[in-house]
Amino acid sequence: MAEITEDIKVAENIVHKKSSVLTDKVMHYCPGCSHGVVHKLLAEVIEEMGIQDKTIGVAPVGCSVFIYNYLAIDWQEAAHGRAPALGTAISRLRPDRYVVTYQGDGDLAAIGTAETIHACNRGENMVMIFINNGIYGMTGGQMAPTTLEGMKASTCPFGRDPKTDGNPLKITEIVAQLPGTNFVTRQAVHTAAAVRRTKKAIRKAFEKQKDKTGTSFVEVVSTCNSGWKMNPVDSNNWMEENMFPFYPLGDIKDV
Amino acid sequence: MAKMIGAIEVDIETCKGCSLCVEACPTDVIALADEVNGKGYNYAYMANPDACNGCTNCALVCPDSCITVYRKKVEMA
Numbered sequence A: 001m002a003e004i005t006e007d008i009k010v011a012e013n014i015v016h017k018k019s020s021v022l023t024d025k026v027m028h029y030c031p032g033c034s035h036g037v038v039h040k041l042l043a044e045v046i047e048e049m050g051i052q053d054k055t056i057g058v059a060p061v062g063c064s065v066f067i068y069n070y071l072a073i074d075w076q077e078a079a080h081g082r083a084p085a086l087g088t089a090i091s092r093l094r095p096d097r098y099v100v101t102y103q104g105d106g107d108l109a110a111i112g113t114a115e116t117i118h119a120c121n122r123g124e125n126m127v128m129i130f131i132n133n134g135i136y137g138m139t140g141g142q143m144a145p146t147t148l149e150g151m152k153a154s155t156c157p158f159g160r161d162p163k164t165d166g167n168p169l170k171i172t173e174i175v176a177q178l179p180g181t182n183f184v185t186r187q188a189v190h191t192a193a194a195v196r197r198t199k200k201a202i203r204k205a206f207e208k209q210k211d212k213t214g215t216s217f218v219e220v221v222s223t224c225n226s227g228w229k230m231n232p233v234d235s236n237n238w239m240e241e242n243m244f245p246f247y248p249l250g251d252i253k254d255v
Numbered sequence B: 001m002a003k004m005i006g007a008i009e010v011d012i013e014t015c016k017g018c019s020l021c022v023e024a025c026p027t028d029v030i031a032l033a034d035e036v037n038g039k040g041y042n043y044a045y046m047a048n049p050d051a052c053n054g055c056t057n058c059a060l061v062c063p064d065s066c067i068t069v070y071r072k073k074v075e076m077a
Helices: A002-007 A034-049 A063-070 A083-093 A105-111 A113-122 A171-176 A192-211 A232-246 B020-024 B057-061
Strands: A014-016 A055-059 A074-077 A098-104 A127-132 A181-188 A215-221 A250-254 B002-010 B030-032 B044-046 B067-075
Touching: A002 B002, A034 A063, A034 A098, A034 A127, A034 A192, A055 A063, A055 A083, A063 A074, A063 A098, A083 A098, A083 A105, A083 A113, A083 A127, A098 A105, A098 A192, A105 A113, A105 A127, A105 A171, A113 A127, A113 A171, A113 A215, A127 A171, A127 A192, A171 A181, A171 A215, A171 A250, A181 A192, A192 A215, A192 B057, A215 A232, A232 B020, B002 B044, B020 B030, B020 B057, B057 B067
Parallel strands: A055 A074, A055 A098, A098 A127, A127 A215, A181 A215
Antiparallel strands: A014 B067, A181 A250, B002 B067, B030 B044
């Protein structure tokens, strides 16, 4: 058996390999970070659709600020929260291109709330990918708008109290109500099955852009194992038990 | 009887030992090595290669895209 295992390691038997859209640079993310999985799915969708030289990405501020080093497509770097504004400009100036913005929850749902809501309300033709891990990962695990009630963060060490800290924000449900969005979904990448569904959702979001009928919005409920102070496997379990009841997975809008 | 035989190849230097592939593997093929790579992470390897059927679950959940999966249908006696 051991010989067979070695023998089948030839190019014709490959069923899964690293996407050619991903660069050789090693990602700087913590071990087990969901960002890496979503980068990979984005790269695979772009590769499968053959739109590598027709896609322009807008990089965020946050942990994923260096996404332009990892995906070999054209990129623009936006100011914190302003990725949808920059994406608007790109999609209007280059309507022949696919525009994708990639943001975290502190970026999209806190400082960039106005840009997010108005870009989705105007129905700008772009794909928005929203990574929701309920925390500001890069700056040291502070409370984000999406932090769950009772969830601990460095600025609410005893757990988020809605009386003093406000309630967690479901921005995806908000943008689903706006007339400009054509596809709004919430997915996760904690298991192989969930990864397959998320890839389908990202693919569908890009396919929708062919018709230029509005904004496609994909939320990915993610983990931040460093910020949550857990190992990657425990983070996934914690996310399933605590995040999913408040942020249920599935398509919210598809027109 | 035909059987699906799989194998994985881990890019040891990009593996960060997060063990998500270990959890995702339905046939318990993968484990973290006792040795470490250049960055000090216990990298993933095929501890039980005979059980691999090439389902690609490990590669799907890998955040660092460091797993290549091979699969072939083999006639068994």
